[in-house]
Amino acid sequence: MEILDGKKVSNQIKEEITVEVAQMKKRGEKVPHLAAVLVGNDGASLTYVGSKVRSCKKIGFESTLIHLPEETTEDELLNRVRQLNNDPEIDGYIVQLPLPKHIDEEKVLMAVDPDKDVDGFHPTNFGKMALDMETFISATPFGIMELFKRYNVDTEGKHTVVIGRSHIVGRPISILMSQKGNPGNATVTLAHSRTKNLKELTLQADIIISALGVPKFLKADMVKEGVTVIDVGITRVPDETREKGYYITGDVDYEKVKEKASYITPVPGGVGPMTIAMLLKNTLLARERHTSKN
Ligand code: NAD
Numbered sequence: 494m495e496i497l498d499g500k501k502v503s504n505q506i507k508e509e510i511t512v513e514v515a516q517m518k519k520r521g522e523k524v525p526h527l528a529a530v531l532v533g534n535d536g537a538s539l540t541y542v543g544s545k546v547r548s549c550k551k552i553g554f555e556s557t558l559i560h561l562p563e564e565t566t567e568d569e570l571l572n573r574v575r576q577l578n579n580d581p582e583i584d585g586y587i588v589q590l591p592l593p594k595h596i597d598e599e600k601v602l603m604a605v606d607p608d609k610d611v612d613g614f615h616p617t618n619f620g621k622m623a624l625d626m627e628t629f630i631s632a633t634p635f636g637i638m639e640l641f642k643r644y645n646v647d648t649e650g651k652h653t654v655v656i657g658r659s660h661i662v663g664r665p666i667s668i669l670m671s672q673k674g675n676p677g678n679a680t681v682t683l684a685h686s687r688t689k690n691l692k693e694l695t696l697q698a699d700i701i702i703s704a705l706g707v708p709k710f711l712k713a714d715m716v717k718e719g720v721t722v723i724d725v726g727i728t729r730v731p732d733e734t735r736e737k738g739y740y741i742t743g744d745v746d747y748e749k750v751k752e753k754a755s756y757i758t759p760v761p762g763g764v765g766p767m768t769i770a771m772l773l774k775n776t777l778l779a780r781e782r783h784t785s786k787n
Pocket of ligand 1: 633656657659660661662663685688691704705706707725727728765766768
């Protein structure tokens with residue numbers, strides 16, 4: 494069994510980007526600038542955005558955090574988005590989800606300039622991804638593909654069962670895994686909450702990518718020997734004995750499933766850090782694309 498160490502690989506990717514940014518600086522070029530918009534004070538969102546902004550600083554990017562109050566109106570947020578679209582200093586930006594209930598996420602998403610949409614959530618970018626065109630691939634599925642690549646996990650012809658059909662993980666990773674290439678060239682089954690025979694499917698799977706958000710959902714008796722398991726789930730389980738008042742767990746019953754797996758990602762330290770690294774990678778790509786356009 495080999496652990497797919499997302500922390501280690503994400504550090505490698507960040508080091509590679511740091512070198513590129515240093516070279517950009519040396520050449521007197523503008524360095525990549527990522528902005529993050531956060532509305533309200535959701536604990537997990539604050540943590541994610543904080544860590545994205547800190548990572549920017551470490552690798553030499555410019556970063557801007559726009560923290561708006563919970564009561565920000567949809568129009569106010571849309572105005573901020575338009576300002577970011579028109580600001581030549583900003584190469585890419587993200588609007589951290591979820592947004593407060595009174596704001597229509599789809600409207601905000603549609604307002605983001607696809608050329609600055611480093612989250613890859615805009616339909617233009619999602620569509621391009623589905624058509625194998627140059628685009629921004631959403632950071633989490635991009636990170637999973639990069640893990641396969643860096644560990645030389647052969648995905649060709651492998652039966653891959655994706656659990657969860659969200660627009661940000663399950664759906665895009667099911668498309669990427671079925672695309673031509675390696676990683677890719679897999680035979681994909683996309684399972685979701687209405688799937689009737691999930692265990693039957695997972696028992697046939699060579700690769701399982703779990704993105705549903707239910708702690709320890711995937712048990713050892715649901716997987717076959719030699720399976721590759723990618724655990725995308727991140728759930729905060731309340732625990733008063735911990736300093737933070739919670740601990741983080743994935744979708745997989747890790748200790749037992751790892752005994753049967755050939756490759757597995759831990760939580761934390763698997764897909765999570767890869768997501769941040771690939772967001773930074775997308776921001777670097779955005780900078781490079783803007784330079785070649787101008
Ligand atoms: P979501 O929360 O939007 O949707 C969950 C999906 O799981 C749905 O498609 C649903 O059909 C499916 N599902 C629910 N119960 C099921 C069941 N019993 N059997 C089969 N399918 C079932 O999905 P999301 O936004 O992709 O988030 C999923 C998990 O991944 C969450 O824990 C989230 O925190 C985590 N996540 C992690 C990262 C990362 O960087 N590691 C990024 C995004 C999301």
